[in-house]
């Protein structure tokens with residue numbers, strides 16, 4: 655089986671169709687570790703992974719940590735709020751100091767787009783982007799691809815509608831590249847003030863009309879309204895937003911039969927998604943969380959030089 659030729663995972667942008675398939679196949683094979691009584695394999699024994707988080711995170715951080723533990727790596731958790739970053743240390747100085755301790759892999763989440771790319775150039779360790787500003791979130795797209803492939807049996811030919819605060823989302827950028835590269839028909843939708851037309855260059859079709867995006871969609875992926883990244887008013891009120899772009903039971907009545915609902919979390923119940931929809935049996939939000947651990951295990955496993963696994 656093939657192996658990954660990259661030193662780092664910086665974005666979906668750099669991955670070929672074969673790379674994506676390799677990661678998804680390996681993730682599928684590693685998923686069974688979670689079902690074992692002893693949830694551990696020795697693959698990364700003796701390797702050190704640093705988790706460098708400069709932005710808040712619940713799912714991504716715990717998912718990476720579990721993935722690393724299940725692969726038997728030694729872990730160093732570094733949280734910016736309790737580190738020398740608060741004393742004015744630059745990102746590069748922090749990275750060089752961590753490098754001096756010889757880590758094998760550095761997982762980084764940072765508020766600035768391009769921060770992982772900078773580390774990738776400067777560090778010997780493999781760098782994994784766990785979300786850089788409004789740019790990319792490659793492991794989220796990989797776990798989303800794994801979730802859809804598991805449920806639908808394929809990615810090509812599916813209609814994937816991604817709806818919400820497109821402008822501030824790194825998830826939509828990585829997902830658009832991944833799903834369109836894998837042959838899906840990607841529609842990106844949001845209020846005109848939050849819908850950059852450049853998404854058409856990434857292979858998506860864009861529309862401000864939710865009905866058009868949802869029409870015949872096999873996958874409906876909702877995005878969180880990113881209040882923390884909005885420094886101006888992009889829509890009049892949360893209520894107005896919910897009435898135009900919220901996924902409600904009413905709207906789900908006209909969805910294609912068998913359509914699944916996804917969300918990267920954290921969800922704003924009652925804003926972009928109605929509670930009853932988030933908790934319905936067609937919602938696969940928690941499958942995404944479970945698949946996140948397997949997808950991250952696969953990335954760490956392959957970046958450590960191992961050949962891929964067959965599902």
Ligand code: NCD
Nearest residue numbers: 713714785791878918919920
């Ligand atoms: C996403 C993120 O941080 O970009 N969350 C996540 O990683 N699960 C999406 C979001 O914050 O809305």
